[in-house]
Amino acid sequence: MNPRIKLVTELYEVSERLALKALNAVKTEDLYERPLDKANSFHWVFGHITASRYGLAKYIGMTESVPWEKLYEYGADVHDRSAYPTIDEIKTAFLEITKKLKARFETLTEKDLAGEPPFAIPGLEKSVAGILAFMSFHESYHVGQLAYLQRLHGGEKLVG
């Protein structure tokens, strides 16, 4: 693996473990609960993390996709729960893309990493490598929310 991205790709592995740990801990009846009717549900946040992994796959030259990505886009409208895939479907997709991303991280070349990114992040190098770093931030940010939601519903701490 390119040493420049090694530490950042390790963060994806930590987030993966924490996201799955949160998923394992959350009660089924709490999955769709939106605390105080304002914030995103556990189901939506986990779906958003998964859809974002598919987004990242595209940014680094893969063609993987799931049909429900748009439901979990930033700012997406809230729909009736029947519109969404089940949590098991999302988990399966998460595991599948995670395996493929790990393999792809190993083969990313300097040329791949220097490629034109789909969007620019202020303060980050305008490159595919910069997006790879940003998406690790994005994922940690939302995994923290999964942990918080889990606690709101009376669950144990995710870390510690």
Added chain:
Amino acid sequence: MSPRLEYTVNLYRINTGLFRRVTELCDMKDIDHRPLKNGNSFRFLTGHITLYRHSLAATLGLEVKFRWTELFDLGARPMEPSAYPPMKDLLNAFNKVSDPMLKRLESITDAELDESPSFTVDVPDTVNTVGGIVSFGALHESYHIGQMAYLVRLLGGDRLIR
């Protein structure tokens, strides 16, 4: 800067900006609110991130002191609001440690990244070297900033990221 740390340092820069922004979004009257009695308060999360920056700065060899470790450490018991320092003191502590910490990260060598750190974290897939701790620290901050943003939304405030 070690090329290995280039993107991690950028993550700290993103975290620094978003931490400052999210602390502006929270209404001061809500800083001690614990949603559904289970979630950490905004003030606790502010102090917890600031504490971790101090711990990281210390493991990088900087002389720093954080006065309220026991109040904001992992697993600390929630206290009455009067037990906590004012938000402005926490934000000052965060600002004071941040520039030296970022400068130190920019000068760290590959050999230093492979050394044993002065503290470790018990999280699967985390490598307990200075480099591993620095990397995990970026995730740790983003994780809690995500929680702060979530809390602001729960309390009726604006989105952190638009």
